[in-house]
Amino acid sequence: MKKIEAIIKPFKLDEVREALSEVGVTGLTVTEVKGFGRQKGHTELYRGAEYVVDFLPKIKVELVVAEATVEPAIEAIIKAARTGKIGDGKIFIMPVEQVVRIRTGEANEAAI
Numbered sequence: 001m002k003k004i005e006a007i008i009k010p011f012k013l014d015e016v017r018e019a020l021s022e023v024g025v026t027g028l029t030v031t032e033v034k035g036f037g038r039q040k041g042h043t044e045l046y047r048g049a050e051y052v053v054d055f056l057p058k059i060k061v062e063l064v065v066a067e068a069t070v071e072p073a074i075e076a077i078i079k080a081a082r083t084g085k086i087g088d089g090k091i092f093i094m095p096v097e098q099v100v101r102i103r104t105g106e107a108n109e110a111a112i
Contacts, residue, residue: 001096001108002070006061007035007089008081013059019080020063023072026112028063038086058089064096066109 008016013030020028034055065073074091082088101111 001064001066003064003094003096004073005092006077007058010057010059012081015080016061016077019076020073023076024069025063025065025073028061031060033058033060064099064112
């Protein structure tokens with residue numbers, strides 16, 4: 001099993017969720033986050049004063065999938081989240097040792 005974390009642009013969330021659903025992902029967690037990469041933020045004008053926005057709003061999508069679903073899930077995220085512009089985001093893949101469903105006690109693949 002693998003945990004996939006994807007940092008994406010907020011307006012791409014619905015497309016990513018639908019794409020993941022099509023490849024068989026049954027559950028995910030979404031968090032509103034802020035951050036920056038190569039963009040280094042940007043400047044904005046507010047009431048005549050210029051200020052720097054260091055942290056840009058992003059969405060973090062987290063999901064745990066079986067080994068067979070890892071590559072299709074990654075491809076689905078890339079296809080749905082890509083705009084071709086800077087700040088499209090990143091995907092991180094990590095191993096998961098064990099999963100337990102609290103309600104039933106099911107473990108590992110059965111708990112996903």
